Amino acid sequence: MPKIQNLQQLRAEIQVLRQKKIEQELYFSQKKESLQEAVRSPFKFARKMVNFFSGGKANEIxxxxxxxxxxxxxxxxxxxxxxxxxxxxxxxxxxxxxxxxxxxxxxxxxxxxxxxxxxxxWVSNILPGRKKKEVDYGIPPDSETS
Structure with a gap:
């Protein structure tokens, strides 16, 4: 720590310390966000996989x-x-x-x-068709019915 001898040096040192404080706060806030993102990442991945395999649609048929x-x-x-x-x-x-x-x-x-x-x-059109014998079990037209 530098030896302060007058008021101007004190004010300059205060300004330097304030600047260091701002830089450190920024550094630690970035580290905090990075750590939070690292913790959330597996959960995001799991949620994406569940949405992918479930279709991700609420109004699915x-x-x-x-x-x-x-x-x-x-x-x-x-x-x-x-x-x-x-x-x-x-x-x-x-x-x-x-x-x-x-x-x-x-x-x-x-x-x-x-x-x-x-x-x-399609298969019935391609295969040779078998013709059924016509079988009529009705009353013959020339029979005597009254």
Whole structure:
């Protein structure tokens, strides 16, 4: 600490100390904000992940039984066929992604049944059709009925 000999030096030293005080307050407030952000960061990440996997929509269309079944069946089918022999991390990541991809607006009972009807109509047009024999079990026209 410098030796103060007169009033001007005292005032200059007071000014220097005030400046140091302002700098230190700024430094510590920045450190405090940085520490708070570091503490909040995992919670923000978790909230973003929950919003991502839940769809993040409050007014989402309610899932019917078809959507629920597909959310279970598609990851199961992928694990048994395409992902056979792959690691657990890959399987769980694919399962999470497919859970997110199957949303009720795209995969519901009406759209799936419409798709099945289109495919069955397409298949019946492609395959050679079998003609049914005409069977009439009604009364023959030349019979005697009164």
């Amino acid at each position: 309610q899932a019917d039984w078809t959507t629920a079944m597909l959310r279970f069946a598609i990851p199961f089918l992928l694990n048994k066929t395409l992902l056979k022999g792959k690691g657990g991390i890959i399987k769980s990541a694919i399962a999470l992604i497919s859970q997110k991809a199957i949303n009720p607006s795209l995969f519901n009972q009406a759209t799936i049944s419409g798709l099945v009807d289109k495919v069955s109509g």
